[in-house]
Amino acid sequence: MIRRTLLLVLIAGSMFAQVSFERILNAAKEPQNWLTYSGGVQSQRHTGLTQITPDNVKNLEQQWVFQARSLEKFEATPLVVDGVMYTVQAPNDIVALDAVSGRVYWVYAYIPSPAARPCCGMINRGLAILGDTLFMGTVDAHLIAVNAKSGRPIWDAKVANAESGYALTHAPLVVKDKVIVGTAGGEYGIRGFIAAYDVKTGKEAWRFYTIPGPGEPGNQTWAGDSWKTGGGSVWVTGSYDPELNLTYWGIGNPGPDWNGDSRPGDNLYSDSVVALDPDTGKLKWYYQFSPHDEFDYDSVQVPVLAEMQWKGSQRKVMMWANRNGMFYVIDRTSGEFLQGKPFAKVNWLTGFDEKGRPMRAPGKTPSTEGTLIYPGNQGATNWYSPSYSPRTGLFYIPTWENTSSIYFKSPVEYVEGRQYTGTFPRMTVSFRGNIQNQITEDEGYGAVHAMDPKTGERKWEFKMADVTESGILTTATDVLFVGGREGNFFALNARNGSMLWKAALGGIIANGTISYSVNGRQYIAVAAGNSLFTFALRQ
Amino acid sequence: MKVWTFALSAGVLLAQHSFTRADIEDGSRLYSNTCAACHGANGDRVSGVDLMHGRFRRAATDDGVAAIIQKGIPGTAMPPHALTDFQAGSIVAYLRSVAAEAGSVSGTGDVARGKAIFEGKGACQTCHSVRNSGSLVGPDLTDIGAIRRAPQLERSLLDPDGEILAQNRTYRVVTREGTVITGRLLNHDVFTIQLMDAQGPRSFQKANLKESGFVEKSPMPSYQGKLSAQELADLVSYLVSLKGIQTQ
Numbered sequence: 001m002i003r004r005t006l007l008l009v010l011i012a013g014s015m016f017a018q019v020s021f022e023r024i025l026n027a028a029k030e031p032q033n034w035l036t037y038s039g040g041v042q043s044q045r046h047t048g049l050t051q052i053t054p055d056n057v058k059n060l061e062q063q064w065v066f067q068a069r070s071l072e073k074f075e076a077t078p079l080v081v082d083g084v085m086y087t088v089q090a091p092n093d094i095v096a097l098d099a100v101s102g103r104v105y106w107v108y109a110y111i112p113s114p115a116a117r118p119c120c121g122m123i124n125r126g127l128a129i130l131g132d133t134l135f136m137g138t139v140d141a142h143l144i145a146v147n148a149k150s151g152r153p154i155w156d157a158k159v160a161n162a163e164s165g166y167a168l169t170h171a172p173l174v175v176k177d178k179v180i181v182g183t184a185g186g187e188y189g190i191r192g193f194i195a196a197y198d199v200k201t202g203k204e205a206w207r208f209y210t211i212p213g214p215g216e217p218g219n220q221t222w223a224g225d226s227w228k229t230g231g232g233s234v235w236v237t238g239s240y241d242p243e244l245n246l247t248y249w250g251i252g253n254p255g256p257d258w259n260g261d262s263r264p265g266d267n268l269y270s271d272s273v274v275a276l277d278p279d280t281g282k283l284k285w286y287y288q289f290s291p292h293d294e295f296d297y298d299s300v301q302v303p304v305l306a307e308m309q310w311k312g313s314q315r316k317v318m319m320w321a322n323r324n325g326m327f328y329v330i331d332r333t334s335g336e337f338l339q340g341k342p343f344a345k346v347n348w349l350t351g352f353d354e355k356g357r358p359m360r361a362p363g364k365t366p367s368t369e370g371t372l373i374y375p376g377n378q379g380a381t382n383w384y385s386p387s388y389s390p391r392t393g394l395f396y397i398p399t400w401e402n403t404s405s406i407y408f409k410s411p412v413e414y415v416e417g418r419q420y421t422g423t424f425p426r427m428t429v430s431f432r433g434n435i436q437n438q439i440t441e442d443e444g445y446g447a448v449h450a451m452d453p454k455t456g457e458r459k460w461e462f463k464m465a466d467v468t469e470s471g472i473l474t475t476a477t478d479v480l481f482v483g484g485r486e487g488n489f490f491a492l493n494a495r496n497g498s499m500l501w502k503a504a505l506g507g508i509i510a511n512g513t514i515s516y517s518v519n520g521r522q523y524i525a526v527a528a529g530n531s532l533f534t535f536a537l538r539q
Numbered sequence: 540m541k542v543w544t545f546a547l548s549a550g551v552l553l554a555q556h557s558f559t560r561a562d563i564e565d566g567s568r569l570y571s572n573t574c575a576a577c578h579g580a581n582g583d584r585v586s587g588v589d590l591m592h593g594r595f596r597r598a599a600t601d602d603g604v605a606a607i608i609q610k611g612i613p614g615t616a617m618p619p620h621a622l623t624d625f626q627a628g629s630i631v632a633y634l635r636s637v638a639a640e641a642g643s644v645s646g647t648g649d650v651a652r653g654k655a656i657f658e659g660k661g662a663c664q665t666c667h668s669v670r671n672s673g674s675l676v677g678p679d680l681t682d683i684g685a686i687r688r689a690p691q692l693e694r695s696l697l698d699p700d701g702e703i704l705a706q707n708r709t710y711r712v713v714t715r716e717g718t719v720i721t722g723r724l725l726n727h728d729v730f731t732i733q734l735m736d737a738q739g740p741r742s743f744q745k746a747n748l749k750e751s752g753f754v755e756k757s758p759m760p761s762y763q764g765k766l767s768a769q770e771l772a773d774l775v776s777y778l779v780s781l782k783g784i785q786t787q
Contacts, residue, residue, distance in 0.1 A: 086741065098742035101731045105740035109565075113620035142786065147671055149739035152679040154671045156786045202787055285745065 182234020341456025385468025471512025653777025
C-alpha cells in the first residue's frame with residue numbers, strides 16, 4: 001500500500017519535457033517512452049524494458065481500453081511521451097490520453113475532404129513528435145502540425161491533391177528540423193513522392209519523386225508517358241542512420257498494378273528501397289526488389305537497421321522482409337545486396353544474379369487465362385512491422401505462409417482520380433478479413449517466422465489459423481508480442497517461439513504492439529478491432 | 540447567468556435530437572471549414588441565400604435543411620457533403636443558434652489595433668494562446684472568431700463570469716502533500732481527474748487528493764472600465780478575425 005501511494009504521487013506530475021531530436025536519436029536510452037512509429041530511428045521495434053519476463057508474462061492483466069469511435073481498422077501505433085499517450089482514431093482524430101488510466105485529455109478532430117479516396121480504408125498508422133509538436137498525415141493528403149500539450153493545430157500543409165487519388169496514411173518521420181512523408185495512392189495512377197517539411201512553418205523543403213522525370217536517371221525504365229501515372233506510392237514510415245545521414249524508404253508498386261504492358265522496363269523506383277539525404281532529398285543509392293512488378297508487391301515495409309558481424313567484418317546492414325516473399329540483407333552504406341532468401345512459399349523467381357537482381361521463373365506473369373503465383377497479391381508479408389532483437393540476433397516476420405493469387409491480364413485505361421490497376425487477382429484469403437475464418441492451411445495461414453539474418457534460415461515458426469496483419473514487438477527479456485486477424489494476442493518466447501500467454505481481444509489486430517512504462521510499471525499496448533488495449537503485470 | 544445565453548446554454552432542440560453547446564460549437568467549426576468559403580461567415584454571401592436568419596427558401600424543416608446540406612442541390616453550385624446526420628444537424632443547430640441570438644456590438648474596431656492590445660495592454664497571452672504562442676491556462680483562441688460572434692465575445696471580456704462554458708471551467712485540486720494545482724477540467728471519472736494547466740495536461744488519482752472542486756469565479760479579469768469603448772471594439776474585431784489556421 002505504501003508503495004502504491006508513492007507511485008500515485010508521482011503520477012500526479014505528467015511533466016512535459018520537450019522531445020528534442022537528440023532524444024529521438026537516443027530513444028533506446030529512455031525505454032519508458034515510445035517516441036517514433038517503430039520505437040526509434042533504426043526501426044527495430046524492440047523495447048529495453050525488462051519488468052515483463054518469460055516467467056511472469058502469464059500475470060499480465062488488462063489495465064484499460066480505449067474504444068475508438070470509428071469503424072475503420074485501427075492501424076495506428078501510439079506514441080508515449082512522459083506518461084502521455086498519443087494515438088489516432090481513424091481517419092484523422094488525434095487522441096491524447098493519460099497512459100496510466102486511459103482517460104482522454106483531448107481530441108483533435110480533423111474532418112478530411114469528402115474527396116479523400118485511399119484505396120484500402122480511411123485509416124492512419126500514427127504520428128511523429130518533435131519538441132511540443134505532433135505531426136499527422138491525413139487521408140486527404142494534408143500534413144498537420146498540432147500542439148502536443150493543447151491539441152490545437154499549428155499548421156496545415158496541403159501535400160497533394162486528394163481528388164487525384166493521393167493520401168497520407170503512414171506516420172511521418174522527423175529528421176532534424178524536417179518532417180518527412182510520402183504519398184499513398186498507387187492504385188490511382190499517381191506519381192508518388194517523398195517530401196520534407198519545415199517542422200516550424202510547414203513549408204516544403206524538398207521533394208523526391210519516386211518516379212524520375214524526363215532527363216533524370218531512371219526515367220528510361222518507363223516507356224513513353226507511363227512515368228506520369230506510374231504509382232510508386234509510399235505508405236509506411238522510413239528509417240534514419242545519423243552516422244551516414246541517410247533516410248531509407250520503401251516504395252510501392254508500379255501502376256497499373258496487374259498489367260505492365262504500358263510500362264515496359266524496370267519501372268524505377270517502384271518496389272525499391274531508396275536512400276536519401278534528409279537535408280536535400282537527393283538520392284544516394286537504391287535497390288529494386290521487384291523490377292517490372294505485375295503482382296502488386298509494394299516494397300512498403302519498415303527498413304530495419306542494425307550493426308552486425310557479416311562474414312567476418314562489422315557491417316551496417318538493413319534487413320528487409322519483402323511483400324514478394326524474400327528476406328533481404330543489404331549493406332545500407334552502399335546499397336549492396338548481401339543476401340536474399342525466401343521466408344515463405346515463393347514461385348516467381350529462381351534466384352539472384354551476382355548483383356542481386358532477381359531471376360524470373362519462366363511463364364510467371366499475369367495472363368488472360370490466369371497464372372498462379374506465390375506469394376499472393378497481399379504478399380508473404382506486407383506493411384506489418386517486423387522486429388529485430390539484438391539479443392537473439394533474430395529477425396521476426398509477420399508472415400502469410402502458403403498464400404497465392406491467380407493473376408489475369410486485361411486492358412487498363414487511365415482516368416484521373418479513378419483506380420488504375422487492371423483485373424483484381426483471384427485470392428483464396430480475403431483481402432479485408434472475414435468475421436469467420438474458413439481457410440485451410442493449404443490456402444494460407446498466418447505465422448511468425450523467426451529468421452537468422454546471417455544465414456537466411458528460419459529458426460522457428462509460430463502458426464496461427466488465420467493470417468496476420470499484426471506488427472511484432474520484442475523485449476530485452478526475450479518476450480515477443482504479436483497478434484493476428486483472428487483477434488488473439490500472444491506473448492511468445494523469442495528464442496524458441498513457444499507460447500507463454502494469450503488474450504482473446506476479439507478483433508483484427510492490424511498494428512504494431514508497443515511497450516512503455518510510467519513510474520516504474522511496464523505496459524504493453526495493442527489495438528484490436530476498434531479498441532486499444534493495455535496490459536501490465538498484476539500488482 | 541444572462542438572459543441572452545439562456546436559449547443557447549439550454550441547447551438547441553431540433554426535430555430528432557437536442558444539441559448541446561459543444562455540439563453547436565462543432566457545427567460552427569464545420570460551418571467555417573466547409574461552408575464559409577461559399578456562404579461567407581455571415582451566411583449571406585451567396586446571392587438570394589441567407590443562412591443565418593432562420594428562414595430557408597428550399598426547406599421548411601430542420602431535417603429538410605440537413606438533407607440539403609448532405610445531398611446538395613442538383614444543378615446548382617451547392618455540393619453534397621459527406622457528413623453524418625448528426626454533423627449536418629449540428630450545423631443546422633448552429634445556424635439556428637445564430638438566428639436566435641440578439642444583440643450587436645458597440646462600434647466598429649480595427650483588427651491590427653486589436654491585435655496590439657491583445658499582445659500588449661490586455662496581456663491576454665498570459666492566459667491564452669493564439670496560433671501556438673501564449674499560455675495554456677485559458678482556452679486557445681486561434682479559431683474563436685469561427686465559433687463565437689462579436690456580441691458573445693464582447694460579453695466574455697466585460698463579464699467573464701457571466702457564462703463559463705463546460706469545457707472552460709476551472710478546477711482546483713490539493714494533493715495529500717499539499718500541492719495546489721488549478722487548471723481547466725478536461726475529464727474525470729470515479730477515480731481520476733484530468734486538468735490542463737500551464738504545463739499541459741495532467742492526471743490525478745482522486746484517492747491521492749485532499750481536496751478538489753470547481754473554482755466559482757473565472758480567473759479571467761473583467762475588462763469593464765479597463766479598456767475604452769474603442770479599444771474594446773478593436774479587441775473584439777481582432778477576436779472575430781481569428782478563424783483558425785489556413786491551409787498552406
